[in-house]
Amino acid sequence: MTIKVGISACLLGDQVRFDGGHKRSDFCANELQRHVEFVKLCPEVGIGMPVPRPTIRLEQHDHGVRAVVPKTGEDVTEKLSHFADKAQPHLKQLSGYVLCAKSPSCGMERVKLYDPDTGYARKEAEGIFVKRLRELHPALPLEEDGRLNDAPLRENFVMRVFVYHAWQQLPQPLRKADLLNFHTELKLLLLAHNQAEYRRLGRLVADQQNIDASFAKQYIEAIMTALGKPATRANHTNVLQHIQGYFGQYLSKEQKAELSALIMDYHDGVQPLLAPLTLLRHYLREYPNDYLQGQRYLNPYPADLKLRYAL
Known part of the structure; x- marks a missing residue:
């Protein structure tokens, strides 16, 4: 579309x-x-x-x-x-x-x-x-x-555009299953941008039974507000380490050390976000995981926009 x-x-x-x-x-x-x-x-x-x-x-x-x-x-x-x-x-x-x-x-x-x-x-x-x-x-x-001349703000805006577009494509009237799938795809993005809302909205979606127009409006406004909060290096680091945990059983001691060092180099401003993400995507191709492959955090928009090069 x-x-x-x-x-x-x-x-x-x-x-x-x-x-x-x-x-x-x-x-x-x-x-x-x-x-x-x-x-x-x-x-x-x-x-x-x-x-x-x-x-x-x-x-x-x-x-x-x-x-x-x-x-x-x-x-x-x-x-x-x-x-x-x-x-x-x-x-x-x-x-x-x-x-x-x-x-x-x-x-x-x-x-x-x-x-x-x-x-x-x-x-x-x-x-x-x-x-x-x-x-x-x-x-x-x-x-x-x-x-839009500010790299983090530019990246944040484009990410929100693609998330909002995905929301607009959900079939109406909204079903609980579709809402759960949409929210699941956003979990790591929410964790990077607003940990408090990540927890609150997770509980809200899980507990909500009546998915009417009023709830849908409340939900998407909360999502877009949460994602509008710029992600910090600390939060990105938390998410990267969270993803790393999915590969623990597959990686050698040396590979784990290399990945951990790369994530901390990002945390300390030595490497851009793209560096640990590239290695994590490599491991995801090698060791597929349905949950991670569905996460918008890893591929929030077309790569040729190069929006994460400066983050």
Whole structure:
């Protein structure tokens, strides 16, 4: 199934910014686009604003944060928010969304919020469109273009996109067996990202008998929140050692020592995560294990994205 990812149109080179320019993302256009189908949207153009156009800014008023065109005084808050509602046929198909940073419509965080009386701005707001997007699809993986330049954040976003897509492909209505299989595939990923949620969600899935729409929504939102927490070296090390234990009966004393040393080299920052993972995958091919072969932790996305080279 094609994985569809929303994206601010300017990030794929469309000249739709207020100044007639773009903010093309090399990673999205050259790397990620090989594996996903991008759905381009520009909320400001979508509400009928021209290119080029007067700038929009976010202002703090007594009745809340408003998106205002300073040049004319026009308030476009409702238009930008409603654009997300009108785009629902597209948004429901998405497995993730890449947003333009600092934008008063699409910025996820630290967007300038102005005091209309003094002109003083604080970097503490989120864009109007993305605020509504979060309300409509709270589990949808979101990331900004600038943050994708950070290797751990880039890896984390792509991983969440592939997990969310897998969730979207589950047959509906959701059956307990399908939920258990999905959750089992995520166990080591959850252990790497959030040990407390790994334990809590394991108990929740095991005990839950009524798998209705309300529970499914609660579950996937919790999963995506847990996976959104960056994995630490310590947690990765714990998972690697956990996987190592499955091969204890097969490896020689020398092989065990080599693998243990490689895992600790990763823990100490001497080796990237890919080094112990490569050796573990080698042993998995040599000594197959159904449980490990089903774990998304070992193959969370296409290898040619090279996302674990810098971790």
